[in-house]
Amino acid sequence: MKKTIANTTIEIGRGDIASQPDMQAIVNAANAQLLNGGGVAGAIHRAAGPGLEKECKPMGPIQPGEAVISGGHNLPNKYVIHCLGPVYGKDKPEDKLLADCYRNALQLADKKEIESIAFPAISTGIFGYPTKDAARVALETIINTIPGLKYLKTVRIVLFGREDFEIWKNALDE
Numbered sequence: 336m337k338k339t340i341a342n343t344t345i346e347i348g349r350g351d352i353a354s355q356p357d358m359q360a361i362v363n364a365a366n367a368q369l370l371n372g373g374g375v376a377g378a379i380h381r382a383a384g385p386g387l388e389k390e391c392k393p394m395g396p397i398q399p400g401e402a403v404i405s406g407g408h409n410l411p412n413k414y415v416i417h418c419l420g421p422v423y424g425k426d427k428p429e430d431k432l433l434a435d436c437y438r439n440a441l442q443l444a445d446k447k448e449i450e451s452i453a454f455p456a457i458s459t460g461i462f463g464y465p466t467k468d469a470a471r472v473a474l475e476t477i478i479n480t481i482p483g484l485k486y487l488k489t490v491r492i493v494l495f496g497r498e499d500f501e502i503w504k505n506a507l508d509e
């Protein structure tokens with residue numbers, strides 16, 4: 336499932352965020368301390384090796400909505416952009432903070448002249464953000480941010496589950 340906006344293609348795919356070798360950057364659904372964790376953060380840190388945590392630790396803690404960049408270490412990607420999503424029901428307003436994540440990550444990527452980036456569904460796991468609402472906020476933000484970027488050609492959303500994949504596909508269709 337693809338959609339092109341101002342020369343940038345948005346793709347919705349299924350898979351593991353830590354196995355996206357054709358992307359220059361991947362995004363981590365991080366914790367504030369930028370340490371190893373569960374879900375996406377666990378998969379990324381496992382594949383990257385201990386050097387990633389060592390590089391990230393001094394950059395933490397970060398705030399909800401913030402994004403920071405590191406190297407990819409043993410990952411096939413040159414960069415990892417770490418975003419702290421809002422905890423649903425706690426960090427408010429959730430929709431603004433989630434939008435900040437996607438916008439800040441995309442702008443940071445463009446500053447580094449990154450042409451391809453893969454996102455997981457930030458905040459929709461342990462942080463409890465409902466998938467359908469998160470998909471709408473994320474896609475709206477991506478679509479609105481793309482025209483202001485110079486280098487980015489591909490934005491991929493990588494969904495773990497089949498149901499999540501269907502929800503995001505429908506959201507992009509709308």
Ligand code: AR6
Pocket residue numbers: 350351352353364365366367370371372373374375376377378420455456457458459460461462463464493494495496499
């Ligand atoms: N690839 C792609 N998507 C995945 C993967 C994977 N390998 N693993 C899980 N998902 P989460 P959050 C999906 O919990 O809600 C961590 O412990 C998952 O099904 O990783 O932002 C951190 O340390 C869900 O839809 O991120 C933080 O403390 C989505 O990715 C906290 O969890 C996000 O799930 C962050 O929570």
